[in-house]
Amino acid sequence: xxxxxxxxxSALVAQRTRSEVIAANMANSNAIQDExxxxxxxxxxxxxxxxxxxxTGSKTGVHVREIAMDPSEFQYRxxxxxxxxxxxxxxxxxxxxxxxxxxxxxxxxxxxARAYEANIMVAEATKxxxxxxxxxxx
Amino acid sequence: MIxxxxxxxxxxxxxxMIQFTGRRHQYIAHNIxxxxxxxxxxxxxDPKAFQHQLAGAIExxxxxxxxxxxxxxxxxxxxxxxxxxxxxxxxxxxxxGILFHDRNNRSLEHIMQDLVENTTAHRMSIELLKSExxxxxxxxxxxx
Numbered sequence: 001x002x003x004x005x006x007x008x009x010s011a012l013v014a015q016r017t018r019s020e021v022i023a024a025n026m027a028n029s030n031a032i033q034d035e036x037x038x039x040x041x042x043x044x045x046x047x048x049x050x051x052x053x054x055x056t057g058s059k060t061g062v063h064v065r066e067i068a069m070d071p072s073e074f075q076y077r078x079x080x081x082x083x084x085x086x087x088x089x090x091x092x093x094x095x096x097x098x099x100x101x102x103x104x105x106x107x108x109x110x111x112x113a114r115a116y117e118a119n120i121m122v123a124e125a126t127k128x129x130x131x132x133x134x135x136x137x138x
Numbered sequence: 139m140i141x142x143x144x145x146x147x148x149x150x151x152x153x154x155m156i157q158f159t160g161r162r163h164q165y166i167a168h169n170i171x172x173x174x175x176x177x178x179x180x181x182x183x184d185p186k187a188f189q190h191q192l193a194g195a196i197e198x199x200x201x202x203x204x205x206x207x208x209x210x211x212x213x214x215x216x217x218x219x220x221x222x223x224x225x226x227x228x229x230x231x232x233x234x235g236i237l238f239h240d241r242n243n244r245s246l247e248h249i250m251q252d253l254v255e256n257t258t259a260h261r262m263s264i265e266l267l268k269s270e271x272x273x274x275x276x277x278x279x280x281x282x
Contacts, residue, residue, distance in 0.1 A: 003164060007171050008170075008171060010171060011172075051172055051175055060167070061171050118170050118250070119171060125163070125253055129257060133156075133264055136267060136268055136271065
């Protein structure tokens with residue numbers, strides 16, 4: 001039964017990490033400049049989950065396998081007077097913005113929050129089962 | 139186990155039931171933990187198949203010389219293998235959910251229903267076992 005709490009905790013950790021990734025995406029949704037001053041916008045990150053929990057070596061549970069980059073194209077906005085607008089090439093006069101849709105991020109965040117809540121429910125159920133079992137010997 | 143004391147009446151049945159619900163709870167927790175994992179297929183134990191297995195063992199004990207006493211002799215099934223006094227559980231992948239575009243076969247409502255049912259069954263078994271123990275205690279004390 002205590003192993004079940006490990007499973008639930010692994011899910012809580014994974015969902016929290018996912019929320020942090022989404023928060024980072026939202027925070028950087030207008031970050032268009034890199035450290036060298038170039039128009040190199042922030043690329044959307046995605047938390048990729050996989051079964052099993054390497055922290056406990058258990059086959060049950062879940063963990064974040066990697067934080068992957070979203071390969072989809074950046075959003076280009078026509079802003080010819082912008083200091084970072086491309087001078088030439090196919091995107092001349094355009095400024096690249098991150099490939100982040102705040103609506104999508106909000107939906108993902110809601111999903112992560114609901115999944116977190118579902119796992120809290122499981123933890124509560126596990127606790128009540130352990131307490132009931134302990135009543136046998138108490 | 140003291141023969142005639144801890145293997146009489148419903149005690150062996152309740153013991154097996156608690157083992158089953160305890161293990162099934164682990165699989166349900168695993169399914170909920172992986173609600174957002176791509177390509178994940180939920181795993182579960184079939185409670186109806188286990189009830190049939192348990193009913194068969196009770197029926198066999200009923201036809202022995204002492205129908206109210208003695209350990210239950212379960213026969214192995216596809217998901218529950220009998221290994222001496224212990225049980226080995228082999229959960230199966232369930233395919234009753236809608237396959238989402240991330241290839242996860244989740245159905246949160248069904249999983250939560252299973253969680254509630256399983257928790258209730260576990261609690262009920264523990265309470266019934268506790269009442270059996272209370273009866274024993276009363277008999278030992280010879281006082282109500």
